[in-house]
Amino acid sequence: MRDDGTFDPLLKFIAGAVLTVAAAKVFWQWLTTSFWNWLSTDVWGWIIDHPWWSALIASPIVLVPVLAVAWHFLAPRGYVHYADEAYEDEEPAFLTYPIHHLDVMHPTDFEKACAALLVRDGFARVQHSGRSGDLGADVTAWDHHGRKVVLQCKHYNKPVGSRDVQTFNGTARPEHGADVPVMIGLNGFTRDAAAFAARHDLILVDRRILTSWALGTRHYDAIDEDEHRTAA
Template structure:
């Protein structure tokens, strides 16, 4: 019924809204065709005919209600807001301007292309306060898609996989062959939208590679700091 981001399935949401709309419509129609028609044609019209000044009050009251409703709707904040690291928008809270917290839904990440997925990881690193995050992925990248440094100048090397299936051991072995020996990574991290196979997990554990599978990626994308997700306290794991 609900997806992993906590949103109601779109089809069920449409059906629920349709049922509610039909029920409300039926109630309004019955009220209009029975009680309200009698009220307008007999009781209310007779009252206005006897007291014309009531017409002005009714019109003025209706306009006031419409103006107030429009003001409320115009000032109503969005229910969900996703901003990039370049957004300058901020929320006013208790007189102090606080920047919006960047988050992504898993569905958003799944719908991105490979470049967009890598850039989303860069944006999340910016949110977490890492220094000089940079997307460098492309042809001949030798196993590095994103680089960054933490507060203790530790070098993060990220490889980001947006595959539809779990990443296998072969990809993790290639990453192991370049992350530390070639790029000098202090913290080699491999991120996979749909997780890793068990052989890949076993290999990474043996060679001290950090894997961010789907559960960990969800926590990171939903607002938790990367080091909190992967259990790192200091620059050196």
């Protein structure tokens, strides 16, 4: 003990360590003797004697994790697929996405939703890449005329700018061999981006077209309808 009446820190540490070891020893002895005997004799004996009550008590422990896993995989979210997964074996069931559902999706799930809509519309060999280094080809597919369609999907909270469109233009045809390069902007495109796309024959799917497409209009029909509406 120090002159001021306090204990030396080293002595306090040693005392604490001794108490911790002693408490751990007592706990281990209880766990391996009394508790284990209680568990193996009393509890297990009761379970054997009352199987139906035991099953009823245990069922929530089993059912809750099972239901949680089932909800995770079976909850209705449209089509949700993983990277590099081909879509050609999917049934083209009629699928729709309200635009506010697309708004709250993760960008990767947004790409998968666009791929699923192509499947719905009867496109062939639909495949989602959606990883870094894909050089702008988030989704590839072939249309009814045998043309390769390359989609880049931008889940931005603002209009897509000209620079992104220029980058896509530099890879869609030269790198991926796109016959139909399509860029999808959840919240549209800037005026400069739209002007650049028009000069380089790129198809832009803005929010209005996307809303129509996601709610059931076929992909090309949604684009054509918007062109006619704009021309009028």
